[in-house]
Amino acid sequence: MRDRSIPEATVGRLPVYLRALVEMAEHGTSTTSSEGLAEAAGVNSAKVRKDLSYLGSYGTRGVGYDVAYLIHQVRRELGLTQDWPVLIAGAGNLGRALVNYKGFGERGFRIVAMVDVEDGKVGERIGPVEIQDLSLLDEIVRSTEVAIGVICTPAAAAQEVADRMVAAGIRSILNFAPAVITVPEQVSVRKVDLSLELQILAYYEQRKAALEAVKDGLATLDLAGATAP
Amino acid sequence: MRDRSIPEATVGRLPVYLRALVEMAEHGTSTTSSEGLAEAAGVNSAKVRKDLSYLGSYGTRGVGYDVAYLIHQVRRELGLTQDWPVLIAGAGNLGRALVNYKGFGERGFRIVAMVDVEDGKVGERIGPVEIQDLSLLDEIVRSTEVAIGVICTPAAAAQEVADRMVAAGIRSILNFAPAVITVPEQVSVRKVDLSLELQILAYYEQRKAALEAVKDGLATLDLAGATAP
């Protein structure tokens, strides 16, 4: 435990642990075991122990973990002891939903600005933020010290918006547009693709249906019907 | 290439390839190489070739892949040659945004129903669907043959809604609620957690900031400030 860099897979689970821990704290639980946390987070206990061991030795053998202390450590590690100003590009349905999403504010992500290109939208106020013109992005980023940009534009506009964000100095981008965006390597990008998730579900759903057909004797074993020569 | 089951990691990338291929087809490109597809999908070419090899040998050595044919094969493999009726539970901002999201319909996901518990919402019409009472879920699933359920409720309601979905026979769930839901193992669940993604970005953003501070000589090398005894 002396390498400061935590495996990606672990970083991806820390927010899940954090949520589970916060919930425990709210219910008055002050101590938990790797087993208990595992259950609450939907993983197994070995994973929890290994993941937490990357942060340090914050547990007590024979007892477990102090919930409040662990919350603090996970928060610190994730960089959630500070607020992060966020800018949203694209004021469509999704962009609007995100502005109103309570979960962001609760976790220290403050949406400080929203930009769009449509004249009809610019000037409109959504909750506490006013939609501004995309051309002001650079200036907004500088004056509000935005660290994270969220892209909620149509796919066709995503790359241009990303380029502008990068030019303005943003180094972390969350991309909801169904498009691959290319950025310099020092910029982090994460993508959330709504229909991609449905497509993955469709794959497994189809597979289950096919499997049942076989069990019921309604079909032979050539599952998806592929027929290579 | 004789095992019908495709690695999870590959299944997760097939929709990305599909989108890239469809875009190519729309631009009139009829053939592509693993290199070309890799660039469009934001991965490397070895991965593309290996992934596609799980579907079969659909390329031509020295030439590449026929775009139209490959689209067909990927669609078939993902189960997108049929339509999938989808039900959304929770008519908040996100649920409403999803109903109006064009990307679903384009890919064969038809939102056939929407349910909520709030009296004020039930009866309201959002686009083509009317919000119905949650208690009707069972009946709706049977009559419309919904295969995929999407949870857009607050975290506190997620498990109950998931239970109802499972009881009604749904075997694929996409969960947007920031909560871990537990289901029988034959049910597939995928989750999309909006603030989780931001938290992951915050981690890397913080890391970059810390790294720069060190480079600029503003701090010593103890990156995140952890101080184990």
Place this chain on the structure above:
DNA sequence: CAGTGTGAACCTTTTCACAGCA
């Protein structure tokens, strides 16, 4: 001869299993 398909090497992640400590 360009570009696929694929074994083999490599790296990451998960799981096991148990020594070690409160």
Place this chain on the structure above:
DNA sequence: TGCTGTGAAAAGGTTCACACTG
């Protein structure tokens, strides 16, 4: 005694590199 922390083994995923073929 009970539960953490962690090496070691196993599984899964990625990349390399090249034989093979249209």
